[in-house]
Amino acid sequence: xxxxxxxxxxxxxxxxxxxxxxxxxxxxxxxxxxxxxxxxxxxxxxxxxxxxxxxxxxxxxxxxxxxxxxxxxxxxxxxxxxxxxxxxxxxxxxxxxxxxxxxxxxxxxxxxxxxxxxxxxxxxxxxxxxxxxxxxxxxxxxxxxxxxxxxxxxxxxxxxxxxxxxxxxxxxxxxxxxxxxxxxxxxxxxxxxxxxxxxxxxxxxxxxxxxxxxxxxxxxxxxxxxxxxxxxxxxxxxxxxxxxxxxxxxxxxxxxxxxxxxxxxxxxxxxxxxxxxxxxxxxxxxxxxxxxxxxxxxxxxxxxxxxxxxxxxxxxxxxxxxxxxxxxxxxxxxxxxx
Numbered sequence: 501x502x503x504x505x506x507x508x509x510x511x512x513x514x515x516x517x518x519x520x521x522x523x524x525x526x527x528x529x530x531x532x533x534x535x536x537x538x539x540x541x542x543x544x545x546x547x548x549x550x551x552x553x554x555x556x557x558x559x560x561x562x563x564x565x566x567x568x569x570x571x572x573x574x575x576x577x578x579x580x581x582x583x584x585x586x587x588x589x590x591x592x593x594x595x596x597x598x599x600x601x602x603x604x605x606x607x608x609x610x611x612x613x614x615x616x617x618x619x620x621x622x623x624x625x626x627x628x629x630x631x632x633x634x635x636x637x638x639x640x641x642x643x644x645x646x647x648x649x650x651x652x653x654x655x656x657x658x659x660x661x662x663x664x665x666x667x668x669x670x671x672x673x674x675x676x677x678x679x680x681x682x683x684x685x686x687x688x689x690x691x692x693x694x695x696x697x698x699x700x701x702x703x704x705x706x707x708x709x710x711x712x713x714x715x716x717x718x719x720x721x722x723x724x725x726x727x728x729x730x731x732x733x734x735x736x737x738x739x740x741x742x743x744x745x746x747x748x749x750x751x752x753x754x755x756x757x758x759x760x761x762x763x764x765x766x767x768x769x770x771x772x773x774x775x776x777x778x779x780x781x782x783x784x785x786x787x788x789x790x791x792x793x794x795x796x797x798x799x800x801x802x803x804x805x806x807x808x809x810x811x812x813x814x815x816x817x818x819x820x821x822x823x824x825x826x827x828x829x830x831x832x833x834x835x836x837x838x
Contacts, residue, residue: 535789586822645685
């Protein structure tokens, strides 16, 4: 054990010493998509800056950066979901940056009020349903709690960040009391205990375990672009979808975003990378490579994403939504949402 500890300490020390070398960028990323390789290689081709990557789960990376403190080699934290970006900010591991380019290209609702993080791609969290068994699908998030859908709804667990952020948005848009009533109604409409990821919710429609589910759009768009097990073209044929609340707040959006590390040894390179992620080139690749919606308005979307259709997104301030996560978790606990 002493040998391993010494090696680890030496490795961290060496990285910290060499991290400020010109032409480098140390990226801590929880995005696990192979298609992101193109983002990194294009940035290096454009700038000559080499990207050194540390990959892991978001919470693990946040804890790692906290433990590393002032000696952290991290320049950028790149992760998914607003709640994690806000968690990183509250942990004190990000810093504010001054970038007129980012402030001008990224909508205000998709950036932190103190410029500590910016969103670079989006996924709409929408309603999917079995067209054979559901003739009148819910058209709003609130309607998912309607007793008419008792025993029909599949959803992820309350510990999942997408679940937490959706309920946090309901709190922001409708108030805490209405949000609790909604969560209780959804629990009463569950077809099965919450389980699995978004693709599993879609597969539940195919298997007949449920009639209605919630998923981020990019999981379904990916299945359009290339067959996914349990979601082939034939299996998808009977799945319909609804962009919720189009006459109300609009469809809830999840973010993938990034912030510059508080102790970034290559701060200038980090800002360059953030600005690159807001470029048309990178924005188009978020859509073409991972079936996401660009954060920058007017950037073309991929054919697989376009097949889902146009919609009005909820433009609620996602920084405010992220602050509701503790209240959302309390509501989940109170209503028995596992």
